[in-house]
Amino acid sequence: MTLKRLLIQNLRNLDRVDLTPSDRVNLIYGENGSGKTSILEAINLLALGRSFRTHKHKPLIKHQQQSLTVFGRVHADDGSDIPIGISRGLDGDASFKVNGVVVASAADLAGYLPVQVINSDTFLLLEGSPKVRRQFIDWLVFHVEPNFFPAWKAIQRCLKHRNSLLRRDRIDPFELATWDKELIGLTDTIHEFRTQCMAQFQETFVELLKELINIDGIALSYYRGWDKDKNYADVLSASFERDKRQGFTHLGSQRADLKITVNGLDAAEVLSRGQQKLLVCALKIAQGYVFTRLTGRKSIYLVDDLPAELDENHRGLLVHWLYTMGTQVFITGVESETLASSWRKKAEITPKMFHVEQGRVTEVS
Numbered sequence: 001m002t003l004k005r006l007l008i009q010n011l012r013n014l015d016r017v018d019l020t021p022s023d024r025v026n027l028i029y030g031e032n033g034s035g036k037t038s039i040l041e042a043i044n045l046l047a048l049g050r051s052f053r054t055h056k057h058k059p060l061i062k063h064q065q066q067s068l069t070v071f072g073r074v075h076a077d078d079g080s081d082i083p084i085g086i087s088r089g090l091d092g093d094a095s096f097k098v099n100g101v102v103v104a105s106a107a108d109l110a111g112y113l114p115v116q117v118i119n120s121d122t123f124l125l126l127e128g129s130p131k132v133r134r135q136f137i138d139w140l141v142f143h144v145e146p147n148f149f150p151a152w153k154a155i156q157r158c159l160k161h162r163n164s165l166l167r168r169d170r171i172d173p174f175e176l177a178t179w180d181k182e183l184i185g186l187t188d189t190i191h192e193f194r195t196q197c198m199a200q201f202q203e204t205f206v207e208l209l210k211e212l213i214n215i216d217g218i219a220l221s222y223y224r225g226w227d228k229d230k231n232y233a234d235v236l237s238a239s240f241e242r243d244k245r246q247g248f249t250h251l252g253s254q255r256a257d258l259k260i261t262v263n264g265l266d267a268a269e270v271l272s273r274g275q276q277k278l279l280v281c282a283l284k285i286a287q288g289y290v291f292t293r294l295t296g297r298k299s300i301y302l303v304d305d306l307p308a309e310l311d312e313n314h315r316g317l318l319v320h321w322l323y324t325m326g327t328q329v330f331i332t333g334v335e336s337e338t339l340a341s342s343w344r345k346k347a348e349i350t351p352k353m354f355h356v357e358q359g360r361v362t363e364v365s
C-alpha cells in the first residue's frame, strides 16, 4: 500500500501542493511553521477523514477559503490504483470519494490507506487515558478482522440504549434483559477479536523491544474491561445496582485497556522521556509488523519531527526498523542533514527530499 500521488488544496498554509512521493522514503524538511506537519495531516485526513491534531475541520481550512481538498492515488497491494478524495467545507459539508464514487462516511475510507502516526502525541499511549490505548488496540483489530467494525458499531448502539434505560425511573426488566443479552454476545465477540490480535502483537513487541531498549521488566498486558476470572453475564448482573445508580454501564469492552508496566509499575512513571519515546515507537512499529504478518498488506508511516528527543543512535535504530518493514514512510524535520544522515547506511534506498517554505513544497534532488 503506497501513496503514489498527493494533491492538497487550501489546507492550513498549503494552498496547492502536488507531490509524487517515493514508494519508500520521503523526507520533508523546512523551518518551523513552514507546513511540514500539515502535509502529514493531509495524508491522515485522506486515510481516516480526520486530522491527528484536531477534531474540528474549520482550523484545517486555509484562512479566507471556503473548503479544502485532498486527493491521493493509492497503489494497493494487489497492484491496482485507487483514487481517494476528501473535501471539507467551512459550512460543515464533507465529501468522501473512492474510485470516483461518493462513500457515506470517513469510516468507509479507513480500509484503503492504513497509516500509523508517530508524533509527540504518541506519548499519550503511555500517559493518556485508556481510550487512547483502546484506539491503538482497535486499529489493528479493525484492519485485521472485517467483522470487528460492525460489532463495534453495534455495541456502541447497544450501550447507548442500555445506559438510557438505566436512567429511567422505572426499568422494564424485559427490556433490560433484551439489551443485556445483545450486549453480552457482542462483548464476547469483541473481546475474542481483541484477544487474538493482542496475542500476536505481544510476541512481536517483545522481540522488537529487546533490540531497541535494554530495560528489563517491561510488560504489556491486555485488560478486557472486567475481571478476567469472571463471566461477563455475571459481572453485568453484579454491577446492576451501581450501573443504575450512576446511569451507565461501568464494566465491559468499553473499558478495555493495555497496561504497560516496568517491573509492575506504570511505564509512564518510571521511564525517562527518551526511553518513553522509544517504547511508544516500538509499540507503533510492532503494530505495523503484525498488520503486515496478518494481512499481507503494508501500512504507511507518518513520522513528525523524528529527531526530537531521540539521540542519533536511537534515531538510527528507528530508521532501521522502518527500513526493514519495507513500508512507505514520510518523515519530517527541521534540518535536511539530520533527516538524511540516518538513511545513508541503507545503500539501496534513495530518499526523496522535499523542501517546504511558507506552504510551498519543492522536490530537491
Ligand SMILES: Nc1ncnc2c1ncn2[C@@H]1O[C@H](COP(=O)(O)OP(=O)(O)OP(=O)(O)O)[C@@H](O)[C@H]1O
Pocket (backbone or CB within 6 Å): 011, 012, 013, 014, 030, 031, 032, 033, 034, 035, 036, 037, 038, 039, 058, 059, 060, 061, 062, 063, 334
Ligand atoms: N487555517 C489556516 N490557514 C492558514 N494558515 C494556517 C492555518 N492553520 C495554521 N496555519 C499556519 O500554517 C503553518 C504550517 O503549520 P505546520 O504545523 O504545518 O508547520 P511545521 O512546518 O510543521 O512547523 P514546526 O516545525 O514548527 O512543527 C503555520 O505557520 C501555521 O500558523
Ligand SMILES: [Mg+2]
Pocket (backbone or CB within 6 Å): 036, 037, 038, 304, 305
Ligand atoms: Mg510540525
